[in-house]
Amino acid sequence: MFLRRSPSVVSGYFPGLNYVPGQSFLHRAHPLVKLVLLVGFSITVLALPAPMAGIALFFALLAAYGMARLGPGFFWRKLRMIVLFGLAMVVVQVLVVKEGLLLAALPLYFFSLEIWSEGLRGGLVMMLRFLNIIGSSYLFVAVTNPNNLAYALMQAGLPYRYGFMLITAMRFIPIFQRELNQVRSAQMAKGIDLEGASLPKILRAVRYLLVPLVITALGKVDHLAISMEGRAFGLYHRRSYMQSQKLTWRDAVFLASAFIFFAALFFYFY
Amino acid sequence: MEKYVATIKNLSFTYYGAAGPALEGINLQLRPGEFLILTGPSGCGKSTLALCLTGFIPHGYTGLMEGTVEVKGLDTRENTPGRLAGLVGLVQQDPEMQLCTLRVMDEVAFGPENLGLDPAEVTARVRWALAAVGASDLAERDLYSLSGGEKQKVAIASVLAMRPSLLILDEPTANLDPRCTAEVLAVMEKLRRDEDITVIVIEHRLERLLPLADRALYMERGRIVREFRGEELSVQAAQYRPFYRKIDRAGKPRVNTPAPPPRLQVEGLAAGYEAPLLKDVSFSLYPGEIAAVMGDNGSGKSTLLQALLGLLKIFRGKIYLDGTDITHEKVSRKAGWIGLSFQNPNHQLFESTVIKEAELPSLFLKGCRPGENRRVLSLLEQFDLLAYRDQLPFALSLGEKKRLTLVSLLAYSPPVLALDEPLVGQDPHRSELLLGALQEHRARGGVTLMVCHDPAVASAWCGRILFLEQGGLIIDAPTEKAFALLAARGLTHYLPGSSSGFITGEG
Numbered sequence: 071m072f073l074r075r076s077p078s079v080v081s082g083y084f085p086g087l088n089y090v091p092g093q094s095f096l097h098r099a100h101p102l103v104k105l106v107l108l109v110g111f112s113i114t115v116l117a118l119p120a121p122m123a124g125i126a127l128f129f130a131l132l133a134a135y136g137m138a139r140l141g142p143g144f145f146w147r148k149l150r151m152i153v154l155f156g157l158a159m160v161v162v163q164v165l166v167v168k169e170g171l172l173l174a175a176l177p178l179y180f181f182s183l184e185i186w187s188e189g190l191r192g193g194l195v196m197m198l199r200f201l202n203i204i205g206s207s208y209l210f211v212a213v214t215n216p217n218n219l220a221y222a223l224m225q226a227g228l229p230y231r232y233g234f235m236l237i238t239a240m241r242f243i244p245i246f247q248r249e250l251n252q253v254r255s256a257q258m259a260k261g262i263d264l265e266g267a268s269l270p271k272i273l274r275a276v277r278y279l280l281v282p283l284v285i286t287a288l289g290k291v292d293h294l295a296i297s298m299e300g301r302a303f304g305l306y307h308r309r310s311y312m313q314s315q316k317l318t319w320r321d322a323v324f325l326a327s328a329f330i331f332f333a334a335l336f337f338y339f340y
Numbered sequence: 341m342e343k344y345v346a347t348i349k350n351l352s353f354t355y356y357g358a359a360g361p362a363l364e365g366i367n368l369q370l371r372p373g374e375f376l377i378l379t380g381p382s383g384c385g386k387s388t389l390a391l392c393l394t395g396f397i398p399h400g401y402t403g404l405m406e407g408t409v410e411v412k413g414l415d416t417r418e419n420t421p422g423r424l425a426g427l428v429g430l431v432q433q434d435p436e437m438q439l440c441t442l443r444v445m446d447e448v449a450f451g452p453e454n455l456g457l458d459p460a461e462v463t464a465r466v467r468w469a470l471a472a473v474g475a476s477d478l479a480e481r482d483l484y485s486l487s488g489g490e491k492q493k494v495a496i497a498s499v500l501a502m503r504p505s506l507l508i509l510d511e512p513t514a515n516l517d518p519r520c521t522a523e524v525l526a527v528m529e530k531l532r533r534d535e536d537i538t539v540i541v542i543e544h545r546l547e548r549l550l551p552l553a554d555r556a557l558y559m560e561r562g563r564i565v566r567e568f569r570g571e572e573l574s575v576q577a578a579q580y581r582p583f584y585r586k587i588d589r590a591g592k593p594r595v596n597t598p599a600p601p602p603r604l605q606v607e608g609l610a611a612g613y614e615a616p617l618l619k620d621v622s623f624s625l626y627p628g629e630i631a632a633v634m635g636d637n638g639s640g641k642s643t644l645l646q647a648l649l650g651l652l653k654i655f656r657g658k659i660y661l662d663g664t665d666i667t668h669e670k671v672s673r674k675a676g677w678i679g680l681s682f683q684n685p686n687h688q689l690f691e692s693t694v695i696k697e698a699e700l701p702s703l704f705l706k707g708c709r710p711g712e713n714r715r716v717l718s719l720l721e722q723f724d725l726l727a728y729r730d731q732l733p734f735a736l737s738l739g740e741k742k743r744l745t746l747v748s749l750l751a752y753s754p755p756v757l758a759l760d761e762p763l764v765g766q767d768p769h770r771s772e773l774l775l776g777a778l779q780e781h782r783a784r785g786g787v788t789l790m791v792c793h794d795p796a797v798a799s800a801w802c803g804r805i806l807f808l809e810q811g812g813l814i815i816d817a818p819t820e821k822a823f824a825l826l827a828a829r830g831l832t833h834y835l836p837g838s839s840s841g842f843i844t845g846e847g
Contacts, residue, residue: 217442238440241483245436249687255651256687259680260748261704263672278690285734286686290437296421297438297495300394300430301451301502305422312449312462 090212096138100321101219102226107328108210114332115202121191123339124198130331131205138213145205148212152204156197163193216240222315230309238294246287253282345505345538346370346393346428350407352562353388353397362388364562366407370506370538375552378542380559381767382739386542389559390508393540394430395421412505426455428506429499433514435491444470444478444486444494451502469501472535473527488637489520493527500535507531508540514764517637517793518833528552544767545794601663603627603787604648604756609657611647612811616655618643621813623806625756627785630778632798632819634791634834635808641791642683644808645758648789649680661755676705679749683760683791685741686734688748694736695720695729697744702752719747723773739765743774750777757781757788763797775801799823799836807834 091097096104115127135145146153170187177183217237224233257278258264264275298304351366363385370376378386391397395416398405409416412427432438441447448469452462470476475493478486486494492512499507509528513521525548531539532552541549550556558566602624610616618640625631633641646652648659650671659667661677679701682688691697698720702713720726723743728736733744742762749757757778763771778788778801789806792798798805798819805822807815815825826834 217446221446234440237442241440241442244484252682252684253687255646256682256684257690258651258671259646259649259675259682260688260701261672261675263670263704265670265672281690282687285689286684289686293432293434293437294440296394296396296400296430296432298440298450299400299421300396300425301498302422302425302454303450305420305425305454306456308456309453310456310459310462311453312445312459312466314459 087208087211089215090140090144091215092139092213094137094139094213095320095324096134096209096213097215099213099324100315100317101214101222102315103317103321103325104210104214105219107325108206110329110332111206112203114335115199115206118335118339119195120339121194121198123335124195124202126335127202128198128205131202131209134206134209138209140209140212144212148208149201149205152201156200159196159200160190160193163196164189167192218315221311221313225311225315231304234298234303242290242294245290246283249286250279250283253279253286257282343371344369345372345374346409346411348389348392348407348409351389351392351409352404352406353392354404355388356402356404358403361562362403363392366562366564368557368564370540372505372538373536374538374554375532376538376540377546377549377553377556378540378559379544379546379556380565381769382765383737384559385562386559387510388562390430390510390540390542392416393506393508394428395419395424425451425504426502427504428508429502429504431492431496431499431507431509431512433511435488435495435515438495439483439491439498442483444475444481444483447483447494448479448498448501450498455502465501465503469497472500472531473497474530487520488516489523492516492520492524496524496527504537506538506540508542510542511544512541513543513545517635518795519636521793522833525549600627602660603629603662603785605658605660605663606648607658607660609644609647609659610655611643611652611657612655613652617652617811618647619811621657621808621811623813623816625787625789625804627787628782629804630782630788630790630802631804631806632792632802633789633806633808634793634795634798639808640811641808642760643811644806645680645760645789645791648756648758649674649678672704675701675754676752677754678756678758679752679754680758681742681745681749681760681762683764685738685745688745689733689741691733693730694725694733694744697733698725698748698751701748705754706752713751715753716747716751719750719777722777723747724770737765739767739770742766743770746774746777750781753781753784753786755786757786757790759788760791761793762790763792763794771797795823795834795836807831 111127115124118124132145164185167189168184168186169189170191172184173187173190174185175182217240220233220236224230254264254275262274262278264271264278346369348366348368351363352361353363354361366389378389380386388397391401392409393411397403398417399420411424414424414427416424439447441450445466448466449462452465466479467476470479473493473496475490475497478490478494483491483494496509496512513524516524528539528541528549529552531537543549546556554569556568557564558568604625606624607622609618609621611618621644633644635641643652647654650669654667657667658665666674666677689697691700695716696710699708699710699713699716702708702716703710706713717726720729723746725740725744725747728740733741736744742765746759746762762774766774775797778790781788790802792802802819805815805817805819806813807822807826815822817825823835
């Protein structure tokens with residue numbers, strides 16, 4: 071049961087990036103506004119090396135999680151590995167970097183643990199950057215309906231063929247995951263031993279799963295192509311949209327406030 | 341106004357690389373508002389004809405096309421499927437694979453948006469199309485949350501929103517359970533009653549369709565060999581030919597004789613992926629029994645078959661074969677005792693030729709060498725597959741693939757057969773072949789569990805019905821008693837006479 075167990079182990083430590091339906095202001099904000107803010111936030115995080123800037127951005131991020139009604143429990147559940155990894159980076163920096171002021175020296179059995187200001191500062195900056203970038207990306211995914219994002223991108227000028235590649239991928243990835251499980255079960259039902267995690271078993275699994283999976287996928291693609299082309303997909307260069315996603319004054323105020331905040335951080339810390 | 345919506349003249353088509361034509365000498369004229377049924381055995385050319393009418397032949401498939409097809413005066417040779425999209429629409433078998441967005445409203449709006457129509461017009465069309473299939477309440481739903489029947493309704497609405505003059509439905513109920521089938525049939529009845537469009541329905545099972553039809557065409561080997569109209573059609577509808585012959589019920593344990601020990605015994609089985617989907621299922625099957633496993637889509641039928649083989653996590657319960665506990669045996673060992681064929685045969689095919697595919701399980705499970713199991717050849721012949729022995733299995737039709745997987749199981753004679761919808765894609769003759777093979781298995785004392793949506797098959801061929809609902813076994817009884825219990829619970833879609841009916845080319 072190698073293939074089936076692995077995802078659950080992985081997902082235990084790295085919970086999935088999923089849209090979490092909701093009605094908060096952040097959920098309802100225009101998807102492109104959220105995308106622009108994510109880019110702006112990330113640039114600010116990377117451009118400002120001061121720990122205080124990182125801390126200010128981290129609190130802003132926590133406030134945004136609060137606005138999205140995704141509480142501390144959600145933050146910890148999704149980002150605990152990132153927090154632990156960030157703390158590990160702080161420890162490594164403290165152990166390795168011996169520059170700046172000596173803040174503390176703890177005599178231990180074999181050696182003395184010295185904490186230097188540059189080591190601590192460097193570690194904190196790295197941890198905060200890491201947390202802020204990943205935390206903001208998680209938040210963006212959690213509050214942005216991917217379907218709305220794709221439609222918003224197409225309405226903003228992304229060629230609709232690419233937009234629908236994104237939408238059909240979102241629709242079919244879970245279907246193909248299910249197919250893979252089915253193919254695996256079906257081959258095992260023929261007496262092919264795919265249980266266990268040894269290298270020969272994995273190679274055997276790939277050999278016996280790949281062909282049926284690809285053939286099934288191609289068959290499905292045929293049906294999908296008939297369905298889409300039969301409804302005039304690709305007939306014209308442009309298409310219309312039943313529901314247009316318009317910017318509201320709330321979106322504009324939100325965007326402006328956020329950029330004033332980023333500008334203030336640049337002013338103080340750059 | 342044009343007299344005909346579509347005109348086909350002397351149409352023949354041969355797929356590239358095929359030995360013979362898929363269509364030959366087809367002449368057909370379709371009138372506005374006509375409701376036409378297209379039927380015939382698997383591989384007779386019905387779906388190819390649909391592809392010709394929609395322009396995918398010659399534009400999407402390579403082959404030799406002769407004759408002409410015109411839809412609303414447009415020649416399909418000169419107009420791509422996209423250009424014909426507002427005139428003719430095709431709904432395919434599998435609802436899952438023809439939906440390309442994430443929400444119902446987006447899906448139905450997809451076609452009109454591609455035509456670049458004004459948003460107000462798109463909205464009006466979406467509302468009309470959803471109302472036409474009785475699915476207005478689904479507008480705001482996500483597609484993944486819909487049942488199979490609801491998905492098929494949305495697929496029909498999404499094609500209707502293009503306002504086609506000709507709507508073709510290619511076996512729209514083939515993948516659906518009786519409840520969902522009834523929903524889709526109701527849509528067709530509504531379309532017939534309320535909308536003035538020409539409808540072609542490609543179907544095997546016709547009982548409820550015949551009363552709606554103006555014409556029914558029977559195809560065989562790429563030709564239209566018979567046409568039923570008016571009175572003839574009414575006669576067919578009244579006395580449709582149920583092809584299933586009754587069997588004796590010797591396989592069932594008799595009350596007044598000492599019952600033999602059960603061949604397969606399941607006690608309190610709970611199985612699933614992360615959590616049990618199957619809850620506390622218990623039953624026993626005796627030598628020679630054929631049991632129909634019935635229930636709505638998602639009720640746990642396929643889960644039960646896969647759990648028997650250990651393909652899912654078993655949370656609780658025991659499985660005994662001839663009194664021996666096999667619950668925790670390795671799957672590759674259990675496969676020698678329980679032969680499982682899957683709903684989608686493509687999942688099980690792998691080899692480069694039909695003959696290799698047929699003997700593959702025998703190699704793994706019986707230790708045979710290639711070519712050693714002579715039964716494979718006789719089974720291929722019995723199942724009309726010997727002619728394809730050196731062909732690629734993936735090139736076979738759905739029905740042929742299903743027969744091939746059954747051949748590969750019968751070749752090593754497991755005592756238990758677990759078959760997931762083996763009759764899908766089979767015409768009456770081939771269905772009878774399959775069911776005949778199950779009789780031979782039964783005569784040797786084997787037991788069969790067969791997921792089956794057709795009450796007529798269950799009634800004629802199975803001694804027992806296991807009916808599942810939401811993962812629980814709610815009915816386990818001999819066939820007649822099970823039907824009485826189903827009737828008492830109001831599950832009338834599962835009663836004989838509710839969905840079957842064929843017409844044939846015979847006079």
